[in-house]
Amino acid sequence: MTNAHSNANSNANSNETASGVYSTKIQEQIDQLFSTILTEQQKINKIKAADPDKVNFFKSKLDYYIKNRGREFFYNYISSGKGHGPFTELLDGSVKYDLINGIGFNLLGHSHPLMIKANLEAATVDTVMCGNLQTYVDANEASVALVNSVKEKSRLKHFWFTGSGGCANDLALKLIWQKKAPKYNLIAFKKAFAGRTIATQEITDKPDFREGMPKYLNVFHVPHFDQKNPTTSLYNTLSALDDLWERFPETFSAMMIELIQGEAGFIYGDKAFYEGIFKWAKEKGIYVWVDEVQTFGRTKELFAFQMFGLDQYVDMVTIAKAAHICGALYTEELNPKPGLIAGTFNGSISSIKMGSKIINYLLKGNFYGENGRIAELEKKFLNKMQKVQDSVGQDKLKFFSGIGTMISFEVRDGNKKVTTNFAKKLFENGVISFTAGQDPARIRFLLPLSLTDENIDEIFTILEKTFKEDLWN
Numbered sequence: 001m002t003n004a005h006s007n008a009n010s011n012a013n014s015n016e017t018a019s020g021v022y023s024t025k026i027q028e029q030i031d032q033l034f035s036t037i038l039t040e041q042q043k044i045n046k047i048k049a050a051d052p053d054k055v056n057f058f059k060s061k062l063d064y065y066i067k068n069r070g071r072e073f074f075y076n077y078i079s080s081g082k083g084h085g086p087f088t089e090l091l092d093g094s095v096k097y098d099l100i101n102g103i104g105f106n107l108l109g110h111s112h113p114l115m116i117k118a119n120l121e122a123a124t125v126d127t128v129m130c131g132n133l134q135t136y137v138d139a140n141e142a143s144v145a146l147v148n149s150v151k152e153k154s155r156l157k158h159f160w161f162t163g164s165g166g167c168a169n170d171l172a173l174k175l176i177w178q179k180k181a182p183k184y185n186l187i188a189f190k191k192a193f194a195g196r197t198i199a200t201q202e203i204t205d206k207p208d209f210r211e212g213m214p215k216y217l218n219v220f221h222v223p224h225f226d227q228k229n230p231t232t233s234l235y236n237t238l239s240a241l242d243d244l245w246e247r248f249p250e251t252f253s254a255m256m257i258e259l260i261q262g263e264a265g266f267i268y269g270d271k272a273f274y275e276g277i278f279k280w281a282k283e284k285g286i287y288v289w290v291d292e293v294q295t296f297g298r299t300k301e302l303f304a305f306q307m308f309g310l311d312q313y314v315d316m317v318t319i320a321k322a323a324h325i326c327g328a329l330y331t332e333e334l335n336p337k338p339g340l341i342a343g344t345f346n347g348s349i350s351s352i353k354m355g356s357k358i359i360n361y362l363l364k365g366n367f368y369g370e371n372g373r374i375a376e377l378e379k380k381f382l383n384k385m386q387k388v389q390d391s392v393g394q395d396k397l398k399f400f401s402g403i404g405t406m407i408s409f410e411v412r413d414g415n416k417k418v419t420t421n422f423a424k425k426l427f428e429n430g431v432i433s434f435t436a437g438q439d440p441a442r443i444r445f446l447l448p449l450s451l452t453d454e455n456i457d458e459i460f461t462i463l464e465k466t467f468k469e470d471l472w473n
């Protein structure tokens with residue numbers, strides 16, 4: 001194994017590009033541990049039913065946890081901490097395909113070598129967390145990797161760490177508001193999801209997610225691209241925007257958009273749609289803020305805005321999940337005055353180390369572009385979905401679509417309860433997915449990059465079987 005320390009002379013105890021103690025002995029021991037851990041994790045390599053003698057133990061752990069947290073989990077899932085590639089082992093000894101990846105963060109799959117490495121290297125550092133006041137070179141490395149990945153074509157220049165995707169969006173909003181004060185109105189999109197903070201729950205277009213909450217923001221939701229009526233989408237959205245402007249002229253600070261709406265079940269448009277609405281925003285002097293919390297790393301470029309060729313329009317981009325670090329990328333113009341932003345943590349040392357590793361790995365590997373692995377996965381999944389639809393009928397598998405590693409489909413007419421039942425049956429049969437959206441609800445996959453063709457064949461056998469069993473109606 002090589003790491004950032006490998007160029008250092010063997011007795012050095014410091015290094016310019018990575019923090020922590022270092023010696024040849026430590027490096028040898030890390031290498032040994034790395035191999036031992038990876039070899040053990042690699043044993044989790046096929047799906048498996050629960051061990052009968054662990055079933056009661058699992059149930060008691062789950063019940064105890066549920067009692068403490070006050071409500072049930074969506075799935076009866078507690079990880080054993082063992083898993084490899086697309087496979088995750090539960091505490092009851094069962095092994096399943098993980099096609100949701102913690103709702104998106106495990107893009108590389110379980111116990112990927114880079115993850116093991118990031119954790120082991122972090123153990124050589126003198127704290128667990130990286131602070132904002134007292135930083136480490138690792139935080140700088142991750143920021144530089146991010147800014148370098150966008151600097152060629154966009155105006156994004158700075159990155160600021162936050163603790164979650166929702167907090168990244170809060171930070172973005174503060175920067176935008178400071179520049180545009182007192183124009184505090186916001187434009188967002190129907191079915192948007194932006195997080196669970198006080199501010200982002202109002203950008204999120206789901207009133208039942210903020211029951212009993214006071215209202216602080218003026219957010220106006222306009223239609224996103226309509227996948228079932230693509231030709232009229234741009235016209236409809238521009239009309240809604242013009243209406244808004246007529247009602248509240250010169251009061252908007254930003255247009256906030258997920259180019260691919262994750263929690264809505266992967267609703268997305270095309271370049272012409274986005275260019276049309278972004279040009280409208282620019283003409284009105286409104287900032288373009290793209291939420292890439294769920295899309296980062298998962299499309300046919302590192303960022304969805306790059307895949308759609310929208311680099312010139314973006315003023316603010318928020319990330320989290322698969323990046324392993326959370327925060328906002330913004331232009332020079334949006335760099336705030338001192339005092340507006342701070343905070344204790346940047347993140348854990350291991351997640352920050354993982355942040356730069358994953359960015360470099362994704363950009364150097366053959367993942368992006370029309371011939372990259374992500375385009376290949378998208379094609380394979382959509383072809384297989386078509387085959388399942390041909391086999392089970394369109395009344396059962398009504399609609400499917402997908403972009404990059406984000407695939408979704410509708411079961412029957414997209415009824416929420418039926419969709420939830422389907423996800424639970426799929427889970428029992430060995431594949432973990434999640435639901436998304438409402439009217440219609442969809443089943444959503446966030447694929448790991450570690451899937452092999454053999455895995456994909458088995459996943460679709462399970463999917464077809466689940467449809468045919470018809471136990472979810």
Ligand SMILES: Cc1ncc(COP(=O)(O)O)c(C=O)c1O
Pocket residue numbers: 103164165166167169193194195196258262263291292293294320321
């Ligand atoms: C598009 C989008 N924005 C923001 C968030 C919030 O991120 P977090 O859960 O890390 O706060 C999410 C989470 O699912 C998301 O999908």
